[in-house]
Amino acid sequence: MITLNHLEKKYADTYAVKGLSLTFPDASITALLGPSGCGKTTTLRMINRLIEPSGGQVLLDGQDTARLRPEVLRRGIGYVIQQIGLFPHLSVAQNVATVPDLLGQNRSQTAKRVDELLSLVGLEPSVYRSKRPAELSGGQAQRVGVARALAADPPVLLMDEPFGALDPIARDEVQERFLNIQRELKKTVVIVSHDIDEALRMGDYVALMRAGELEQFGTPDDLVRRPASEFVRQFLGDDANLRQLAGVPVRQFARSGEAAGLPRIEAGTNTRTALALMLRAGSERAAVWEGERLLGVVGFSDLTRAEGSGVAPAGSGAADAAFATGSSSSSPSSGSSSSDSLSSGRPG
Numbered sequence: 001m002i003t004l005n006h007l008e009k010k011y012a013d014t015y016a017v018k019g020l021s022l023t024f025p026d027a028s029i030t031a032l033l034g035p036s037g038c039g040k041t042t043t044l045r046m047i048n049r050l051i052e053p054s055g056g057q058v059l060l061d062g063q064d065t066a067r068l069r070p071e072v073l074r075r076g077i078g079y080v081i082q083q084i085g086l087f088p089h090l091s092v093a094q095n096v097a098t099v100p101d102l103l104g105q106n107r108s109q110t111a112k113r114v115d116e117l118l119s120l121v122g123l124e125p126s127v128y129r130s131k132r133p134a135e136l137s138g139g140q141a142q143r144v145g146v147a148r149a150l151a152a153d154p155p156v157l158l159m160d161e162p163f164g165a166l167d168p169i170a171r172d173e174v175q176e177r178f179l180n181i182q183r184e185l186k187k188t189v190v191i192v193s194h195d196i197d198e199a200l201r202m203g204d205y206v207a208l209m210r211a212g213e214l215e216q217f218g219t220p221d222d223l224v225r226r227p228a229s230e231f232v233r234q235f236l237g238d239d240a241n242l243r244q245l246a247g248v249p250v251r252q253f254a255r256s257g258e259a260a261g262l263p264r265i266e267a268g269t270n271t272r273t274a275l276a277l278m279l280r281a282g283s284e285r286a287a288v289w290e291g292e293r294l295l296g297v298v299g300f301s302d303l304t305r306a307e308g309s310g311v312a313p314a315g316s317g318a319a320d321a322a323f324a325t326g327s328s329s330s331s332p333s334s335g336s337s338s339s340d341s342l343s344s345g346r347p348g
């Protein structure tokens with residue numbers, strides 16, 4: 001658990017971060033969100049002591065990080081940044097293995113782990129392990145960066161706009177992959193973002209900052225439905241409900257029911273996309289699968305009446321708007337069934 005205790009950073013007579021007290025819950029993703037210059041990166045870099053605080057404390061599992069040697073501290077903290085900084089002269093595999101190699105870990109075990117991690121981030125090891133960074137696309141390089149940060153198996157992962165350089169489609173995919181990885185690895189993750197969609201989608205919790213201070217901490221639902229101030233409401237914008245719906249995986253709506261013959265939908269598919277896919281398939285219900293495991297079924301009306309779930313408030317229009325992003329000319333009961341479009345909707 002990471003706790004910030006009246007954390008401060010002052011440059012000359014201006015505070016970049018001021019009196020920040022906040023706990024990042026274990027095994028969860030917390031998004032640090034806020035306008036440019038509000039102190040997100042400074043906060044993140046005070047956690048791994050790339051920036052030394054001017055006041056206050058960072059506690060890691062109750063221990064004051066100021067008392068640890070920075071290099072010892074950083075061994076337990078992965079760090080992913082937008083400019084990934086892969087070593088150009090090393091292969092992808094060597095880049096991922098940087099920390100395990102530094103720590104003198106067993107070579108063959110490391111090689112196995114590197115392959116596992118490359119597969120996890122969606123890079124086929126046999127294709128990518130020998131490539132040089134210059135041969136990768138931006139998105140592939142960022143995946144290698146994530147794999148490298150995970151290679152040392154740190155309990156804590158700090159990510160500073162890790163997907164910022166990606167185009168929207170690639171970003172969607174890498175975010176989804178990361179969420180899948182996180183469901184398995186359950187790291188304590190702090191992710192800096194100024195992208196509201198990303199924060200609402202990725203964050204189990206969101207810490208919204210303003211001018212170096214904390215404006216609100218809560219679940220995405222808290223911020224969207226119970227904004228603590230006019231600033232929060234305005235920052236999230238009028239379409240916050242719709243955005244949140246876009247960030248909610250359809251697994252949240254899966255319930256027991258007869259799944260035989262229903263088109264398949266991957267559990268990680270976001271609700272807005274799920275609605276569009278069901279429309280396209282002309283099916284009012286779909287079976288929700290998590291890989292090989294059937295989670296249950298979901299009905300069109302469950303998604304369009306998301307208000308009951310605490311996802312979108314009644315009368316928000318969120319569900320209607322989500323509906324319209326699909327195929328607005330067809331109705332759920334029209335059109336031919338195409339389970340292919342459902343099952344190929346999103347990587348599981």
Ligand SMILES: Nc1ncnc2c1ncn2[C@@H]1O[C@H](COP(=O)(O)OP(=O)(O)OP(=O)(O)O)[C@@H](O)[C@H]1O
Pocket residue numbers: 011015016034035036037038039040041042043194
């Ligand atoms: N080395 C420095 N010297 C002086 N001021 C600094 C320094 N580093 C950051 N600042 C100031 O501290 C404030 C917070 O910066 P920080 O980079 O943490 O913001 P941010 O929220 O991450 O912004 P962005 O989203 O634009 O990256 C800014 O006003 C910035 O100008």
